[in-house]
Each structure stands twice: as structure tokens, then as C-alpha cells.
Amino acid sequence: MKTSFGKTIIRSYLHNKGRFLANFLTVLFSVAITGGLGALPETFADSFAEQYVTGNAPDLIVKSKAYTGFTGPEITEISSIEGVNESQSFFVFDGKEDDGTYNRFYVFDFEQATIAKPELLEGRYPTSRGEIVVEQPTKNRKAYAINDTVTFAAANMFMPAGTTIVGIVHSPLYSCVAKERAELEDQNDKQYVEGIFYLEKSTLLKFTQNMCSDIYLRVDTSAKLLTNAYKGQVEQIKKRILNTFGEDNVAVLTLEETTSYGLFRGYNDKVRLIGYIFPFFFILVCALINHITMTRYIKDERAVIGTYLSNGVSKAKIVNKYVIFAGISVFSGGVIGYLLGTPLLPFVVYPAYNAVFQMSPATVSFLAPVGIGVIGVLLLLALFITAFSAISYVRHEPSEIMREPTPAAGKKILLERIKFLWKPLPFSFKSTFRNIFRQKKNFILTSLAVIGSSLLVLIGFSLLNVSDALKQDELFSEVASSMGLISAVIVAFAIAMALPIIYALASMNIADRNRELATLKVLGYHDIECSMYTFREILIITLMAALIALPISALVIDAVLRYLEFGSITDVQWWSYLSTFLLITTSMVAVNFMLLPRIKAIDMNASLKSNE
Amino acid sequence: MAALLTAIGLTKTYGKGNTKVTALDDVSFAVERGTLTIILGPSGAGKSTLLNILGGMDKADSGVLAVDGSNVADYSQQKRAKYRRDKIGFVFQFYNLMPNLTAKENVELATEMRGDKAMDPVAILNKVGLGHRVNNFPSQLSGGEQQRVSIARALAKNSDLILCDEPTGALDYQTGKDILSILYNLVKEGKTIIIVTHNSALQEMGDHLIRIKNGKIVSDELNPHPKDIKDIEW
Numbered sequence: 034m035k036t037s038f039g040k041t042i043i044r045s046y047l048h049n050k051g052r053f054l055a056n057f058l059t060v061l062f063s064v065a066i067t068g069g070l071g072a073l074p075e076t077f078a079d080s081f082a083e084q085y086v087t088g089n090a091p092d093l094i095v096k097s098k099a100y101t102g103f104t105g106p107e108i109t110e111i112s113s114i115e116g117v118n119e120s121q122s123f124f125v126f127d128g129k130e131d132d133g134t135y136n137r138f139y140v141f142d143f144e145q146a147t148i149a150k151p152e153l154l155e156g157r158y159p160t161s162r163g164e165i166v167v168e169q170p171t172k173n174r175k176a177y178a179i180n181d182t183v184t185f186a187a188a189n190m191f192m193p194a195g196t197t198i199v200g201i202v203h204s205p206l207y208s209c210v211a212k213e214r215a216e217l218e219d220q221n222d223k224q225y226v227e228g229i230f231y232l233e234k235s236t237l238l239k240f241t242q243n244m245c246s247d248i249y250l251r252v253d254t255s256a257k258l259l260t261n262a263y264k265g266q267v268e269q270i271k272k273r274i275l276n277t278f279g280e281d282n283v284a285v286l287t288l289e290e291t292t293s294y295g296l297f298r299g300y301n302d303k304v305r306l307i308g309y310i311f312p313f314f315f316i317l318v319c320a321l322i323n324h325i326t327m328t329r330y331i332k333d334e335r336a337v338i339g340t341y342l343s344n345g346v347s348k349a350k351i352v353n354k355y356v357i358f359a360g361i362s363v364f365s366g367g368v369i370g371y372l373l374g375t376p377l378l379p380f381v382v383y384p385a386y387n388a389v390f391q392m393s394p395a396t397v398s399f400l401a402p403v404g405i406g407v408i409g410v411l412l413l414l415a416l417f418i419t420a421f422s423a424i425s426y427v428r429h430e431p432s433e434i435m436r437e438p439t440p441a442a443g444k445k446i447l448l449e450r451i452k453f454l455w456k457p458l459p460f461s462f463k464s465t466f467r468n469i470f471r472q473k474k475n476f477i478l479t480s481l482a483v484i485g486s487s488l489l490v491l492i493g494f495s496l497l498n499v500s501d502a503l504k505q506d507e508l509f510s511e512v513a514s515s516m517g518l519i520s521a522v523i524v525a526f527a528i529a530m531a532l533p534i535i536y537a538l539a540s541m542n543i544a545d546r547n548r549e550l551a552t553l554k555v556l557g558y559h560d561i562e563c564s565m566y567t568f569r570e571i572l573i574i575t576l577m578a579a580l581i582a583l584p585i586s587a588l589v590i591d592a593v594l595r596y597l598e599f600g601s602i603t604d605v606q607w608w609s610y611l612s613t614f615l616l617i618t619t620s621m622v623a624v625n626f627m628l629l630p631r632i633k634a635i636d637m638n639a640s641l642k643s644n645e
Numbered sequence: 646m647a648a649l650l651t652a653i654g655l656t657k658t659y660g661k662g663n664t665k666v667t668a669l670d671d672v673s674f675a676v677e678r679g680t681l682t683i684i685l686g687p688s689g690a691g692k693s694t695l696l697n698i699l700g701g702m703d704k705a706d707s708g709v710l711a712v713d714g715s716n717v718a719d720y721s722q723q724k725r726a727k728y729r730r731d732k733i734g735f736v737f738q739f740y741n742l743m744p745n746l747t748a749k750e751n752v753e754l755a756t757e758m759r760g761d762k763a764m765d766p767v768a769i770l771n772k773v774g775l776g777h778r779v780n781n782f783p784s785q786l787s788g789g790e791q792q793r794v795s796i797a798r799a800l801a802k803n804s805d806l807i808l809c810d811e812p813t814g815a816l817d818y819q820t821g822k823d824i825l826s827i828l829y830n831l832v833k834e835g836k837t838i839i840i841v842t843h844n845s846a847l848q849e850m851g852d853h854l855i856r857i858k859n860g861k862i863v864s865d866e867l868n869p870h871p872k873d874i875k876d877i878e879w
Binding site: 444461548554555557559640641 | 693696697700702703723726727728729730731733735737738739741743744745746747750753754755757758782783784785798810815
């Protein structure tokens with residue numbers, strides 16, 4: 034008994050490979066995307082931090098608020114503060130040119146510099162008076178070529194007219210394409226520097242050589258850069274400096290407070306938040322597909338379940354058969370999706386990130402708590418849904434289970450009581466409305482799929498509208514330019530997700546009503562009329578659900594935008610709502626066309642056979 | 646009387662090679678207008694196949710099925726659907742009513758597609774004795790009542806031929822008899838009805854009896870004195 038029961042299980046599993054794949058692939062895809070998205074912020078934070086390590090960026094930047102800068106004894110005092118390992122003093126200023134633009138000038142001792150020494154990308158470091166190197170160009174920084182001669186009125190104290198560019202460099206502190214705000218005496222004056230230049234201290238006139246405005250510090254820490262432990266240690270030293278010199282005299286910036294890192298963190302945090310939103314959709318999709326797959330599997334094996342029961346197989350064993358099938362298919366899909374998605378997605382998205390932030394190459398990390406959470410939730414849901422469905426069968430007598438379920442009885446629906454609405458309805462629509470409410474499960478699941486995908490489509494359009502509205506913002510102009518593609522991907526994904534679900538639901542509905550449709554055929558209904566019989570239902574559910582979906586989506590999107598601190602629902606244009614509605618309803622028409630062969634294939638003999 | 650339907654050499658086989666089964670083998674007969682024809686045979690005799698072909702649900706491999714002067718055997722799928730719609734009223738063994746439609750609406754389902762040619766659904770339901778149940782759903786009706794709705798649905802189309810597949814098969818003795826009387830009375834009013842059954846007790850009630858076995862017609866005889874249903878026992 035035991036072995037033959039085992040054999041039937043293995044055969045049944047092998048026979049249902051398609052269903053296994055349906056669970057496996059949806060979960061694989063969902064976990065790959067959500068796990069991969071979840072892995073993005075950590076992976077890129079590591080890779081951005083790594084470029085600070087390679088460039089030996091300062092942990093702290095101490096700026097003098099005195100017009101004359103730091104004195105020799107002050108520099109000594111700062112470098113001997115407890116916890117400071119290394120220091121490097123230099124002079125930096127932002128100057129206004131005659132044409133009203135701003136440039137930033139650093140005076141470095143290239144020979145001695147170890148902290149954040151600009152890496153030479155091209156050319157050489159300056160060695161004599163009248164030579165200068167420039168930070169590499171970005172969208173927001175002017176490009177210079179080697180041997181270009183420049184004259185800066187703002188720096189005429191340091192360099193003669195007709196200074197030559199001898200090198201192009203890159204500092205780890207300028208690893209973002211965003212505009213760098215000029216530091217001006219008037220804090221409210223918002224100006225941006227267009228070029229960042231470095232001069233060699235020893236080439237300057239003697240009286241300008243000993244000026245010192247800033248000091249870079251490396252601190253004594255074994256903690257990994259930008260981790261919480263690191264931040265704590267750096268904060269302590271920052272406090273010590275401020276206690277010693279007073280906030281009126283010095284400003285102390287941590288690495289986190291630099292423009293580049295601030296922008297990176299803002300951007301990365303948005304990606305992190307988005308990574309928390311997407312799992313909801315994917316979990317909904319997977320739960321729907323698992324539900325459809327497993328209930329069909331169990332339903333198709335009614336006769337087998339009845340035979341098991343009448344042969345004395347325990348109910349728990351029978352339920353386990355399906356629960357284990359669901360568990361294995363979902364868990365294996367989840368694990369493989371995780372192993373594929375967490376390294377792959379960061380790799381795919383890396384170029385887009387790297388276009389905005391100069392990062393070190395990404396290191397593969399398999400750590401994505403979101404992905405692990407999604408696997409856990411999906412597994413629990415699949416087990417629960419399957420157990421619930423299987424238990425609802427084994428509770429009954431074997432004879433009852435084996436019988437084809439009698440179709441739900443018809444009854445008057447609420448709408449019929451509203452006589453002035455019901456009366457003028459054509460006959461076929463009356464039938465349609467009763468069917469919609471007769472098959473509540475189908476109604477609810479289809480509506481859910483339509484509302485979910487409408488929401489996702491509208492999110493896609495909203496991102497486009499919002500980023501258009503935010504174009505003038507600094508970093509977001511970078512993001513906004515890539516938003517068209519992201520929107521298209523989200524919209525396409527939403528439709529791609531809705532079609533198979535609606536298809537599966539509709540074909541399940543057709544299978545459940547095979548006998549009704551076969552009877553209609555015998556009565557002389559043409560295939561197209563038979564498909565209209567089911568299609569009217571899908572279409573009416575879709576229209577109702579899509580209409581309800583719009584206000585629901587607007588509410589959700591409003592909450593999402595607030596959560597992301599990104600634009601506002603009022604930025605979303607009317608055509609986005611209209612396009613969402615049209616896109617979803619036309620997709621449903623497409624599903625009906627795809628189902629036409631299923632209707633054609635219905636065998637009229639099904640109408641002649643017993644229902645029992 | 647002119648024949649409404651003439652079958653000449655209808656043959657139908659299923660499968661190929663070793664698994665080839667001949668379901669109908671050179672079947673020929675004629676059905677006159679206004680008669681009740683009983684096609685009698687045990688299960689596996691080819692009754693269902695013949696029923697499917699007469700009802701335009703399936704196509705014969707060869708032979709002619711002339712109805713009203715045109716050969717249904719030549720019809721395309723589309724034309725067969727139209728044939729089922731216009732020429733045939735079908736009464737199922739298990740009634741096959743739409744569960745979400747009331748008795749009246751189930752009849753309307755058939756009359757809707759016949760347009761002007763259809764009869765009034767309520768009048769027909771009255772005729773089969775269901776005038777008081779027009780607004781009930783199938784689940785609120787007994788088996789016999791459901792079969793009456795099924796007959797009303799076939800009748801209301803006002804089609805030439807009513808095909809009944811084991812119309813009493815799912816009913817108890819007395820209810821079965823009631824249903825047969827309804828059909829019998831319809832023939833008296835001029836309807837043409839074919840009943841396909843394995844119940845030999847029905848053989849005496851028809852004007853015309855065709856026995857079928859192993860896909861072949863074994864006897865085809867007219868009965869000038871059909872027995873009243875009341876006098877038939879089984």
C-alpha cells in the first residue's frame with residue numbers, strides 16, 4: 034500500500050510537469066526581480082564606498098571659518114587630536130570669473146599628498162608655474178583638453194594669464210555627475226562650479242604657498258567605510274574637533290556630508306524604497322498563479338483523491354501530496370530565482386548607476402533580505418493556499434469528491450431589484466450579470482488581476498509624468514532622462530503579467546462551464562456567439578474593475594510618491610489615466626481572441642454525458 | 646406523406662488501422678413528417694453516432710443525409726451550426742438547462758436566435774404544464790419539470806425536427822411516462838420527433854421503429870397502430 038501510494042504520487046508529479054513549471058517559473062521570475070532589486074542598494078553602496086577606499090578619501094574635512102585660514106599651530110593641534118591617523122592641509126577656494134561663472138581651485142602638494150590625491154587620467158601633474166590640472170568633465174562640468182590655455186580672473190593671485198592644462202585628473206570626492214554647489218559667503222546664493230582645478234603648491238609664488246583653508250583627516254578605524262560602526266567613530270572625532278575649536282571657527286564635514294555622497298545616498302535610498310514596494314505586486318501575481326495552478330491540479334485529480342480515501346489513505350497524506358508539490362515547485366523556483374537575480378540585476382543596472390556615479394566595479398553579493406523575505410512569504414502562501422484547497426476536498430465523502438461538482442445554482446442578483454436598470458437590459462446581458470455574480474471567485478480573482486495591473490500601468494505613466502515635472506531638479510534631471518525607458522518597462526511588465534493571469538482565469542472559467550458551452554453549441558450557437566457568452570463576462574468585469582482601479586490607483590500612487598518623496602499625484606496627467614484604462618481593456622480583448630480556439634475546441638458530446 | 650429526412654448509406658468510422666471501429670455501417674432510412682420515430686439499440690450500437698450526425702453535431706464519412714432537399718452531410722461547420730439552429734430542437738437526457746437562467750429565460754435562449762419564427766416562450770411553457778414555474782431557476786425544479794423546460798426549449802424554436810436523446814433516462818417511471826405523453830401529443834399536433842433510446846418498452850409507442858446493432862440497421866418497420874403511453878409498462 035505504502036509503495037504503491039508513493040508510485041502514484043511520483044507518476045502524478047511527472048504527469049503535471051506543466052503545473053510544476055507554472056509555479057516554478059512565476060516564482061523564479063518574481064524572486065529574481067524582487068531579490069535583484071533588493072540587492073541593488075547594498076551592492077552599489079559597497080561599490081561606491083570602494084572607490085573612496087581606492088582613492089584614499091578623507092574621513093573628515095575640517096574647514097576654517099576664519100578669513101585667514103588655519104595657522105601652523107592650529108594645523109598641528111588638529112592633526113594630533115586623539116583618533117586622527119593622518120592629516121593633509123591644503124588651500125581651496127571657489128572664485129567668480131568675469132563672465133559670472135564659478136570655478137573651484139585646489140592648491141595641493143602633489144609630492145606629499147596621500148589623501149584624496151587626484152588620480153591622473155591623462156597627461157601629467159603640474160611641475161612649474163603656469164601649469165594646472167583639471168577634474169575630468171561630466172555633463173555639468175566643462176571639458177578641457179591638454180595644452181588648452183586658460184586665464185582665470187578669480188585665481189590671478191595664483192596663476193598667470195595663459196596657464197596651460199597639463200593633465201586631466203579624478204578625485205574620489207567628485208564621483209557624481211551632479212552640479213557641485215559653489216561655497217560662497219552668502220549661503221543663500223545658489224551657484225554651481227563649472228570647473229575644478231588643481232595647482233601644485235611648490236610652483237606658486239612664495240607668499241601664497243602657506244595658505245591653508247582645509248585639512249583632510251584619516252581617522253583610526255578598523256570599521257568598514259560608511260558602516261554604522263564607522264559613522265559612530267567618525268562622529269566622535271568630529272565632536273572632539275568641534276569641542277576644541279568651537280563651531281564658530283571650524284566646520285567639520287564627514288564623508289557622508291559631501292555633495293557626491295549625499296546625492297548618492299538620496300538616489301540609493303529611493304531605489305531601496307522602490308525595492309520594498311515591488312514585492313507586493315509580485316507576491317500578488319505569484320499567489321494568484323499558484324492558486325489557479327494548484328486548485329486545477331487538485332480538481333482534476335478528484336477521482337484519484339476519492340480512490341485514495343476509499344482505500345484508506347489518510348487525509349493528511351493526501352493533502353501532503355499536493356502541499357509538497359506546491360512547496361517544492363515554489364521553493365526551488367525561489368532559490369534559483371534568488372541565485373540568478375541577486376547577482377544579475379545589479380550587473381544589468383550597473384551601467385545606468387555608473388553613468389551618474391563613478392563607482393568601483395560591482396562585487397557580486399548574494400545578500401538581499403527582501404528576496405529572502407519574498408521567498409518566505411511565497412512559500413507560506415503556496416503551502417497555505419494548497420492545503421486549504423486540498424482540505425476542502427478530503428473533508429467530503431469519496432463518492433461526493435468523485436462527482437463532477439454541480440454548477441452553482443442560479444438566483445436573482447441585487448441588480449434585478451433595481452427594476453428600471455434591469456428591465457431594459459438585453460437578455461444576453463441579464464444572463465451575463467447573473468453569471469458574473471454566480472461565479473464570485475472568478476469575479477474576485479479577475480478583478481484583483483485587473484486592479485493590480487491597472488495600478489502598475491498607472492505607476493509606470495506616473496513616474497514619467499512626475500519626472501517630467503521634476504526635470505529642473507539637479508540629480509533628477511539625470512534620473513528623469515532615463516525614466517521613459519523605466520516607465521515603458523513597468524507598463525510592459527504589468528501587461529505581460531496581466532495577460533497570462535486573465536488568460537488562466539478565463540480558461541479555467543471556460544473549463545468549468547464546458548457543459549454549458551457545449552449545450553449552447555448543440556442549440557445552434559456559433560463559435561463566436563459562444564465566445565461572446567463568456568467574453569461579455571470578462572469584458573464587463575474588466576470594465577468595472579478598471580474603472581474602480583483608477584481611483585484606487587491614484588490613492589496608492591499618492592501614498593507611494595509621498596513615501597518616495599518624489600513628485601506629487603497632481604503631476605500625473607489625465608492622459609495617463611485614460612491610457613491605463615484603454616491599455617488594460619484592449620489587453621482583455623486580446624485575451625478573448627487568444628481564447629477563441631479553446632471555445633472552438635469544445636466537444637458537443639460533453640453536453641450529452643451525465644453530470645454525475 | 647413526403648419524407649422530412651432521408652439517410653442513405655451513412656457510414657462513420659473512428660480510429661485507424663488496428664484500432665479502427667466502425668460506428669455506423671451503411672445506414673439508410675427515411676423519416677416522414679408528423680411521425681414519432683423510435684431508434685432503439687443497446688449501448689455501443691452506434692446510437693450516439695447516429696444522433697450526432699442527425700443533429701448536425703458530427704459529420705458522416707460517407708453517405709447522404711437529405712433534410713428538406715439539401716444534403717447535410719456536405720455542410721461545413723458553419724452551415725451545420727445554422728442547421729442545428731433552424732432545423733433541430735434537441736432534448737437532452739440530462740436536460741442541460743443553463744443554471745443561471747429561469748425556466749422562461751432558458752426557453753428564450755433558444756427563441757432569441759430564431760427571431761420572428763420562434764414561438765412565445767410563456768405559451769410554450771404553459772403547454773408543457775409549467776405555466777406556474779416560469780420564473781424559477783433549474784435548481785428549484787424537479788427532474789421532470791426540468792425536462793419539460795428542455796422540451797419547451799426545443800419546441801419553441803419552431804424547428805422541423807425534435808431529436809430526443811434518452812429523454813426519460815434520468816427520470817423515475819411515472820415522470821418518464823408524463824414526459825413521453827407530452828412528446829406523443831406533440832406528434833399528434835403534427836410535430837416530427839425522433840427518440841433515441843435503449844429502452845425497448847418504448848418501441849410500441851412510435852409510428853416508426855428502427856432497431857440498430859453494431860452500427861447496422863437490423864430492422865426498420867412502420868407501426869400503423871402505436872400504443873398509448875398509458876398502456877405501456879416497463
